[in-house]
Amino acid sequence: MSAVGHSAGGPVGRDPATGEPQTLAAPAGLVSDVVAITGRAIRGILREPELFIFALIIPLFFFVVQIGALADVAEGQLGIGDYAAFQLPISILFAAASTSGGNALVLDISNGYWDKLSLTPAHRSALVIGNLFGELFAVLGYSLVLLIFGWAIGIRFAGNELVGAAGLLALTLMFGVGFAAVSISVALATGSVRATQSTFIIFFPLLFLTPSALPRELMTGWFETAVSVNPMTYVVEAARSFLFGYDAGVVAKGALAAALFSAVTFGLTALAFRRRVRMG
Amino acid sequence: MSAIQASDLIHRFGEVEAVRGVSLEVAETEIYGFLGPNGAGKSTIVRILTTLLQPTSGSGSVLGHDVTREATTVRRLIGVALQEAGLDPKQTGRELLTLQGKLYGLKGRALSTQVGEVTELVGLTDAIDRRIQTFSGGMKRRLDLASALLHRPRVLFLDEPTTGLDPLSRALIWDRLRELRQRFGATIFLTTQYLEEADELADRVAIIDHGRIVRQGTPAELKAEVGADVIDVTVEEREAGAARSAIQQLQSSGELPAGELRGTQAGYTLFVPDGPQNIAVLIRGLDRAGVRFGAVSVSRPTLDDVFLAATGGRMAAADQDGEGGQERTPEPAGTARGSS
Numbered sequence: 270m271s272a273v274g275h276s277a278g279g280p281v282g283r284d285p286a287t288g289e290p291q292t293l294a295a296p297a298g299l300v301s302d303v304v305a306i307t308g309r310a311i312r313g314i315l316r317e318p319e320l321f322i323f324a325l326i327i328p329l330f331f332f333v334v335q336i337g338a339l340a341d342v343a344e345g346q347l348g349i350g351d352y353a354a355f356q357l358p359i360s361i362l363f364a365a366a367s368t369s370g371g372n373a374l375v376l377d378i379s380n381g382y383w384d385k386l387s388l389t390p391a392h393r394s395a396l397v398i399g400n401l402f403g404e405l406f407a408v409l410g411y412s413l414v415l416l417i418f419g420w421a422i423g424i425r426f427a428g429n430e431l432v433g434a435a436g437l438l439a440l441t442l443m444f445g446v447g448f449a450a451v452s453i454s455v456a457l458a459t460g461s462v463r464a465t466q467s468t469f470i471i472f473f474p475l476l477f478l479t480p481s482a483l484p485r486e487l488m489t490g491w492f493e494t495a496v497s498v499n500p501m502t503y504v505v506e507a508a509r510s511f512l513f514g515y516d517a518g519v520v521a522k523g524a525l526a527a528a529l530f531s532a533v534t535f536g537l538t539a540l541a542f543r544r545r546v547r548m549g
Numbered sequence: 550m551s552a553i554q555a556s557d558l559i560h561r562f563g564e565v566e567a568v569r570g571v572s573l574e575v576a577e578t579e580i581y582g583f584l585g586p587n588g589a590g591k592s593t594i595v596r597i598l599t600t601l602l603q604p605t606s607g608s609g610s611v612l613g614h615d616v617t618r619e620a621t622t623v624r625r626l627i628g629v630a631l632q633e634a635g636l637d638p639k640q641t642g643r644e645l646l647t648l649q650g651k652l653y654g655l656k657g658r659a660l661s662t663q664v665g666e667v668t669e670l671v672g673l674t675d676a677i678d679r680r681i682q683t684f685s686g687g688m689k690r691r692l693d694l695a696s697a698l699l700h701r702p703r704v705l706f707l708d709e710p711t712t713g714l715d716p717l718s719r720a721l722i723w724d725r726l727r728e729l730r731q732r733f734g735a736t737i738f739l740t741t742q743y744l745e746e747a748d749e750l751a752d753r754v755a756i757i758d759h760g761r762i763v764r765q766g767t768p769a770e771l772k773a774e775v776g777a778d779v780i781d782v783t784v785e786e787r788e789a790g791a792a793r794s795a796i797q798q799l800q801s802s803g804e805l806p807a808g809e810l811r812g813t814q815a816g817y818t819l820f821v822p823d824g825p826q827n828i829a830v831l832i833r834g835l836d837r838a839g840v841r842f843g844a845v846s847v848s849r850p851t852l853d854d855v856f857l858a859a860t861g862g863r864m865a866a867a868d869q870d871g872e873g874g875q876e877r878t879p880e881p882a883g884t885a886r887g888s889s
Contacts, residue, residue: 293663294625294700304795305651310641316639381635385696388599388631391622391652547603 294390302391306358306399311406313373324367324411329418334362339482347487350513357415357438358508359481362501365445366472368404371456375465378456378545387546397542400453405498408445412438426511431512436520440527444504447531448472450538457541466520479505500526550613552704552736553598558607560593567593568604569760575738575753577612577703580730583740584852586862590760591740592632595607595708598738611704625653628702632709632740634693638682642673642692646699651764653700665804667695670725687718691775694722698729704736705729711746723750744852754852756859768852775850775858777808778824780831783843784816792817795838796831804830806880811857816843818857824848 297305307321332353340352349355374397377383386396416434426433452468459465478495479502480488488496496502507523510516553575560568568590570850575581585591596602598609609616611623636645643664643798650660668677671691676684684692690710697705707726713717727750740882741747747754748768756764764771784792796817799805808821812877821827824847835842856862 292625292700292702293653293655293659294702297651297654297656301654302652305648309644309648310566312644313639377635377637380637381631381633383635384631385602385635385649385693386652387601387650388624388627389649390621390631390654452760484661 294501299392299395302395303398303402306386306391306395307406310373310400310403312505314403314407321407321410324364324407324516325414327367327417328360328363328411331363332356335359335482343483345459347483349484351424352418353422354512355509356514357424359476359479361412361415361437361441362444362476362505362508363472364415365408365441366448366469366476367411368407368445368449370404370449370452370468371400371454371465372452372462373403374400374453375456375460375462378460379462393546394542397453397457397538401449401538405442405446408442408449409438412441412445424512427514433515437508437511440504440508440520440523443524443527443531444501447527447534450531450534454534454537456542457538457545460545462463471522475501476505478502481505495527500530502526504530521544551575552579552739553581553611555594555598555609558594558597558609559605560590560597560602561605567760568597570607571757571762571764572607572758573755575736577736578730578734579672579752580737580750581738582747582754583738583757584742584744584754584856585740585757586742589757589838592708593756593760595629595631595706595738595740599706600624600629604789625700626702627704627706628697628700629706630690630693630697630708630710632712634689636681636684636689636693639680641680641686642668642677643689645692646677646696647697650699651736655700658744663699663701667698670698670728671695672721681783686788687714690714690718691722694725701733702735704738705735707739709740709742712742719746726750744856748852756852756856758856758860758862764855771800771852771855772850775820776852777791777820777822777850778827778847779811779850779854780819780828780845780847782819782845783817784876785843786842788841789816791838792835792840792842795835795840796837799830799834804834809858811861813857818854820850820854826832 335356336353343349343352343355374383377386383396387393416437424438451471452465455468456465478492478499480496484535485493485496485506487503503519503526505523507520507526510519510523550571551574555574556572558571559566570595571590572583584593593602594799597604598611598616600616600623603617603830612626614622614626616623640648646664646667647660650663668674668871671694673688673691673695676688681689681692694707694710697707710726711722714722723746726737726739732738739746739750751768753767754763754771766774772863782792793810793812796805796810796819800807800810805819805827805840806821806823808819811818811820819831828845828847834847
């Protein structure tokens with residue numbers, strides 16, 4: 270304890286030159302704040318491996334069931350080359366949407382830790398951005414596991430494997446972080462654990478009103494219309510394009526759709542964040 | 550320059566006016582006790598002065614910096630332990646303190662030195678590398694206090710730092726707070742619903758009730774304001790009316806000096822000068838009137854009596870989860886034992 274001392278002679282806790290009261294606190298900067306909060310978010314994710322398993326089991330289950338049910342028909346009669354490869358991107362996007370998203374944040378809000386962090390001079394936006402980076406890390410983890418699984422059962426990318434994998438990952442991260450932003454918005458806006466968890470529901474229309482089971486060319490009627498206006502359709506098609514023959518146009522559309530989706534959800538997050546900060 | 554200043558703070562949550570025009574001033578290195586029952590508005594005022602909540606109107610400042618316009622500067626100057634110690638259970642104590650320090654701009658060796666020091670100060674050195682989810686309530690409070698001290702703040706806001714703690718932990722926190730003030734010259738703004746805590750620690754006390762400050766001064770001044778000794782008589786519910794009229798009779802006949810008589814949950818409290826002599830008069834009088842009574846005691850006024858004189862209610866009556874409220878039976882609604 271002897272090391273706790275103030276500048277000798279001067280008044281306790283004051284700048285010797287100006288006489289202004291001083292503490293050890295100094296501006297850390299946005300980057301440093303974000304790094305610190307991200308580190309904590311990642312630590313939290315790694316300490317709950319059961320969430321990781323849960324997020325992977327359902328996509329894997331769907332993957333296996335879909336292939337079991339439809340692979341013969343799809344490959345034999347519809348001419349889809351490899352139905353497992355056709356389904357893999359769906360499975361990865363599914364896992365990306367299974368991140369806990371705003372759950373960690375809403376827990377902080379309800380147990381008072383958010384207040385504690387808000388009392389520090391850190392940039393308040395860092396508290397949200399750090400959480401988004403944490404989710405990005407989780408999405409990356411899920412996607413890698415599923416990619417490796419796909420590789421193990423013989424699924425290969427069209428063209429350069431690394432480029433394909435990187436492209437698919439980038440697309441998934443873009444979508445995943447956008448999706449995480451939805452539940453982060455709800456967490457900020459409501460502070461309610463239940464409401465935040467229920468945002469998972471929007472994932473169903475988003476991911477199943479797409480060519481998830483069959484290619485778009487085979488669809489008709491209202492379903493085809495709904496699928497065409499769903500931005501996720503283009504993300505799915507772009508993701509498949511890495512496996513079934515790279516098409517720059519399709520990839521660009523998919524990237525644009527993912528970017529637009531994320532832009533909208535980030536906008537929502539910003540609004541919810543302002544509301545939370547105002548409410549105190 | 551005053552350490553903390555507030556003028557005409559008002560805060561409404563929808564229809565509810567939680568803070569109704571609070572002004573106060575706390576000098577540097579002062580320990581200022583903010584005393585009031587649950588729901589009096591203490592926490593709301595702390596949230597405003599610590600930049601978490603914007604007041605509906607009025608202003609506050611810390612060391613001359615406005616809490617709304619210069620929130621970031623204020624945050625560097627203050628250390629805060631809120632009533633609900635919000636701590637992330639998945640981190641270890643050390644991780645939590647380290648993260649906290651980084652957000653205050655501390656780094657490297659200075660950071661780890663500070664973490665070590667505050668940990669030692671609150672007596673958590675042995676537990677600091679455990680996950681917070683394994684901590685007891687008292688340990689969490691101490692960790693929260695440590696995190697509030699990390700950047701060596703000039704002004705400390707502690708919202709009910711000892712509520713729910715056992716007497717030993719409470720005494721430890723009291724010691725640490727005195728030490729902090731002595732060694733670092735920190736100003737401490739402390740809310741409490743424990744009278745003995747305010748009495749023990751605070752240089753000055755403000756009593757807050759229903760969003761307003763009703764009395765303010767040093768504990769000695771406030772007690773002197775009561776200006777009398779305090780005689781407490783315990784009577785059973787059904788004897789209350791008889792006791793009241795017997796006491797009033799004694800007062801009107803001049804046997805007892807005319808002092809304030811107030812009904813409490815356990816009986817009556819009489820504020821009179823020269824308590825030791827008058828207690829005998831009172832006992833004889835009650836006996837003569839055939840009133841059955843329990844314990845009778847005389848004491849110098851306490852802050853509880855100040856609170857009673859100022860608000861007409863005992864702290865203990867409003868204190869829902871403190872130890873004071875539980876030993877008394879709540880007064881049934883409809884019985885008329887108000888103040889005279």
